[in-house]
Amino acid sequence: MKEKDLLDAVGQVGDDLIEQSAPGAHEQKNKKGRKVVFRTLLTAAVLLIAALVTFSLALYFSRAPEPVDPPANTTVASPLTSEPTPTKTNDSPQKKIGSLGNDPAAYSMRSNPANTVIDYAQHEPPPMVFPIYDIWQGSNIVVKVRLIELLPGEYQIPGMYQSAVLRFEVLEAMYGNAVPDEICLSFLFGKYSDPFLKYDAFYMSLRQICPDRTKVFRADTGEAVLLPNLYTVSGRYDGGAVIAVKDGKVDVSLWEQPYWYPTSRVTGFLQDLQLLNGGNASDAEIYEALMNRIPKDNDKVKEREHLTRAAFSKVPGAEDAFSYIDSTGFFAASVEYTKDGEYLLYRRMIDGYPTTETIRIAKEGVTRTEAFTEEDMKSLPDLTQLSSLFDGYGEIVHYDHQYETERRKERDKVSCWYVKTDKGIFGVSKKLCRYVEKKVSGSYVQYGAQIVADDAYWYCDRNGNCYFTTERDVVKEATGSADYIETFPYDRDAWLYE
Amino acid sequence: MQDEEIIDLYFARNEQAISETSKKYGKTLTGLSLSITGNGEDAKECVNDAYFDAWKRIPPVRPVHFLAWLSKIVRSFSYKILEKKHAQKRGVTLELTEELAQCLKCEETVESAVDARALSALIDRFVRDLDDRSRDVFMKRYFWSCPIGTIEKETGYSASKIKSILFRARKKLKNELIKEGFI
Numbered sequence A: 001m002k003e004k005d006l007l008d009a010v011g012q013v014g015d016d017l018i019e020q021s022a023p024g025a026h027e028q029k030n031k032k033g034r035k036v037v038f039r040t041l042l043t044a045a046v047l048l049i050a051a052l053v054t055f056s057l058a059l060y061f062s063r064a065p066e067p068v069d070p071p072a073n074t075t076v077a078s079p080l081t082s083e084p085t086p087t088k089t090n091d092s093p094q095k096k097i098g099s100l101g102n103d104p105a106a107y108s109m110r111s112n113p114a115n116t117v118i119d120y121a122q123h124e125p126p127p128m129v130f131p132i133y134d135i136w137q138g139s140n141i142v143v144k145v146r147l148i149e150l151l152p153g154e155y156q157i158p159g160m161y162q163s164a165v166l167r168f169e170v171l172e173a174m175y176g177n178a179v180p181d182e183i184c185l186s187f188l189f190g191k192y193s194d195p196f197l198k199y200d201a202f203y204m205s206l207r208q209i210c211p212d213r214t215k216v217f218r219a220d221t222g223e224a225v226l227l228p229n230l231y232t233v234s235g236r237y238d239g240g241a242v243i244a245v246k247d248g249k250v251d252v253s254l255w256e257q258p259y260w261y262p263t264s265r266v267t268g269f270l271q272d273l274q275l276l277n278g279g280n281a282s283d284a285e286i287y288e289a290l291m292n293r294i295p296k297d298n299d300k301v302k303e304r305e306h307l308t309r310a311a312f313s314k315v316p317g318a319e320d321a322f323s324y325i326d327s328t329g330f331f332a333a334s335v336e337y338t339k340d341g342e343y344l345l346y347r348r349m350i351d352g353y354p355t356t357e358t359i360r361i362a363k364e365g366v367t368r369t370e371a372f373t374e375e376d377m378k379s380l381p382d383l384t385q386l387s388s389l390f391d392g393y394g395e396i397v398h399y400d401h402q403y404e405t406e407r408r409k410e411r412d413k414v415s416c417w418y419v420k421t422d423k424g425i426f427g428v429s430k431k432l433c434r435y436v437e438k439k440v441s442g443s444y445v446q447y448g449a450q451i452v453a454d455d456a457y458w459y460c461d462r463n464g465n466c467y468f469t470t471e472r473d474v475v476k477e478a479t480g481s482a483d484y485i486e487t488f489p490y491d492r493d494a495w496l497y498e
Numbered sequence B: 001m002q003d004e005e006i007i008d009l010y011f012a013r014n015e016q017a018i019s020e021t022s023k024k025y026g027k028t029l030t031g032l033s034l035s036i037t038g039n040g041e042d043a044k045e046c047v048n049d050a051y052f053d054a055w056k057r058i059p060p061v062r063p064v065h066f067l068a069w070l071s072k073i074v075r076s077f078s079y080k081i082l083e084k085k086h087a088q089k090r091g092v093t094l095e096l097t098e099e100l101a102q103c104l105k106c107e108e109t110v111e112s113a114v115d116a117r118a119l120s121a122l123i124d125r126f127v128r129d130l131d132d133r134s135r136d137v138f139m140k141r142y143f144w145s146c147p148i149g150t151i152e153k154e155t156g157y158s159a160s161k162i163k164s165i166l167f168r169a170r171k172k173l174k175n176e177l178i179k180e181g182f183i
Helices: A003-010 A015-020 A025-062 A095-102 A104-111 A191-197 A252-256 A266-281 A283-312 A318-327 A374-378 A384-394 A470-478 B005-011 B016-039 B042-058 B067-084 B091-104 B116-129 B132-142 B148-155 B158-180
Strands: A138-150 A162-175 A180-189 A201-206 A213-220 A224-229 A230-233 A242-246 A330-338 A339-352 A355-364 A367-368 A394-400 A407-411 A412-421 A424-436 A439-442 A444-446 A450-461 A466-468
Touching: A003 B116, A015 B116, A095 A412, A095 B158, A138 A180, A138 A191, A138 A283, A162 A191, A162 A201, A162 A283, A180 A201, A180 A224, A191 A242, A191 A252, A191 B091, A201 A283, A224 A252, A242 A252, A242 A283, A283 A318, A283 A339, A318 A355, A384 A412, A384 A424, A384 A450, A424 A470, A450 A470, A466 A470, B005 B067, B016 B042, B016 B067, B042 B067, B116 B132, B116 B158, B132 B148, B132 B158, B148 B158
Parallel strands: A180 A230, A355 A412
Antiparallel strands: A138 A162, A138 A201, A162 A180, A201 A230, A201 A242, A213 A224, A330 A339, A339 A355, A355 A367, A394 A407, A412 A424, A424 A450, A439 A444, A450 A466
16 A cells, blocks of 8 residues: 555545535634634623723712812702612623513514515515526527426436436417427436426426537437427526416426425525415416516626627637627537636537537637538538447446435446547547445445446547547547547546545 | 535536635635645646536536535645656655655555555544544645644644644554554
8 A cells, every 4th residue: 555545545535524624614713713702801801991980980979078168159969879870781782682582572573474474566576586598508488388298218418417308388489589389308307307297387498408409318228319499497506497387376396396406496486486476476477477577687698698798809809709609500608717817618519419619719819629611511420320339338337326225227428529620520429437336434324426437439430430449548549639538537446526 | 605506506507606616715725736736837727627627517416515525626636637747746745645654654564456445434434533633633634735834823733732643643543554454
C-alpha cells in the first residue's frame, strides 16, 4: 500500500464528516462564539454600570438632606422619595420578547384564522411559477393537452437524462407557433410517471428538444426510436410547469408523489396554485390566469435574450454569428465559464444529436469549428444503425442505490454524436458499460453506486465502415476529435462520489 | 443562497448556478486545490473543471451534502492534475504524503494490491471513532489539506498541540491498518 492509497481513502469518507470539518466552518463558529461572548460582556457591563448608578443615586437621595435655609421669597419642594428607579434590566430585549408573547393583541393576530385568509378578489392573480420561454432551449409552447398513452420503457435522450415519454393530444395551443396536433413529452421520473393517467387534461409550458424529430434509445432494449415533436417541461423544476385538471378543477395531487424528487413536489408552485382562488381554481380560471401571464413572461424573456446577446454584440463577428445561428438549423446554446471569463457557446444539433459544429462567442472574438455543409447533411452516417450495434454487447447488473433490494439488469446509457474533422465525417456512438454495488461503511450503511465508467465506442465513417473499440484514444486518433469523448478521469477502482 | 436553491438552479439549467456555487464555495474549493497542486493556475483550472463537472452531473444527481460532493470532485481533479503533469508533489501535498508514510512504516510490509473500498470503509470508521477535536484536526489536515498554520487559526490550538493530535491519530491509524491486515 502506498501513501496515495491512504490519501485517496481519506477522500472517500462520509460527506457529513467533510462538511463538519470544512475550513471556515470553525471560523464562523468561533466568530459567532466571540460575538456572543462580546455581547454577553457588554450586557453585563451595562447592567453593572446601571446597577452602580442606581445604587449611588438611591444612596445619595436616601440620605437626609442638610438643612439649608431657603432663600427669602421661595417655597420648599416636597422631599424626593427613594423609590427604585427602573433599570436597564427591566428593559432587556429578552423581556421585551417575552412580553410580546403575552400581548393579547399580538396573540390574537397570530391565532385568529380570519387574519390568514386573503381576499383574492381584491388582488391581481398571484404570480405563478410558469415560465413561458427559455432563451437557451429553443422554441417553446404553452398548451392544454390530453394524455393518449405512456410509451413503454424508459428512454435515453442524447445529451440528456433517462426519462419516460408520454404522448399527448393538443387540445389547445395557448402560445407558440406551429404547434402540432400531437406532442411527446420527456418526463424525468421514468417509471414513476403513472400518476399522469389519473387526470383529464394538463396545462403545460414546454420547450422543444429538437425542431422536428429526435432519435432516442429505449433503455431496456437499446432500440433506437425516432420521436416526432419531442418536448420537455420548462421551468425551474423538471415537471414544474404542469398543471393537472380533473373534473373541471385544478388537482394538485399530481405533485404529491412520494417517489418524485422532493423539489419536484414544487412547494412554491403548489402555493401559487393554492393561492389562486384558495386552491380551488376551476379549469377556466387557470386558463385565464395563464393567458394573462403569457405576455408578461414573454416580454421578460425576450428582454433577457436581448440583453444577453447585447452583452456580446460588440465582439467583432458576433452579429454575423447570431445571424448564421438564427438562420441555420438548430443550435443548442449555453453560457460557459472559464477562469478568463464567460462566453456563449452554440452547438449545432442534427436530429437531436449533438455535432462538433460550435460557435463560441467570447469577449475577445468569435471562434467557429468547421460547419456542416448541405453536402455533409446528405451523407451523414446512420447513427440509428450505429447504435444498434451495441445490442449484442451484454447487459449490466444495475444496483439501484435507493432501493438496495431492487437489483435489476439494465442496458446502460448510449449516446451518439456527429463528428466532422479533417479526416472526414464520423458518427460516434458510446455506451457506458458497468455500474456496481453499494458501499457499506462502519456502523452505518451508506448506499452509493460505485460507477465504473468503462466506455465502449462504435464509430462509422461516411462510407459505412464501422469499428469498435473500448479505448478512447483509438477513437480520438481515428476521428481526429476529442469532442464528446468522456474526459472525466476514470479508474476501475475509484469511487465516484455518490 | 441555500445549497438546495443552488442545486435547483442546476436542475433548471440556469447558468447562475455556477456563479452562485462559486460565490458560496469558490474560496474554500480553490484553497483545497491550491493546497494539493501548489499552483494557483492549476487550482483555478481544477475548480472550474469541477463546476463544469457539476453542471454535467446535476441533474440527475442531487447531492445531499453539496460542499462535500464538490470538494471530492476538486480533490480528485487536483490529484489527477498532479499525476498528469508528473509534477513533483508540492507544498502541503509533500508534507501530507510524508506524514501518512509514517502510518505505513512496518518492518514486514508487503507490497500488495489494496482493496480501495475496504480501505475507504476503514478510514471512514476510524475517523468517526476519533474524538471531536482529533476528528476535526485530522480531516482538516488530510482531507482539506490545510497547512498547520491554517488549522492553528481555525481551531485556536497551538501548532505543537495540532502536531501532537495528528501524531496520535496517525499512530492509532497505523494500529488499525495493521489490525485489519492492510500493512
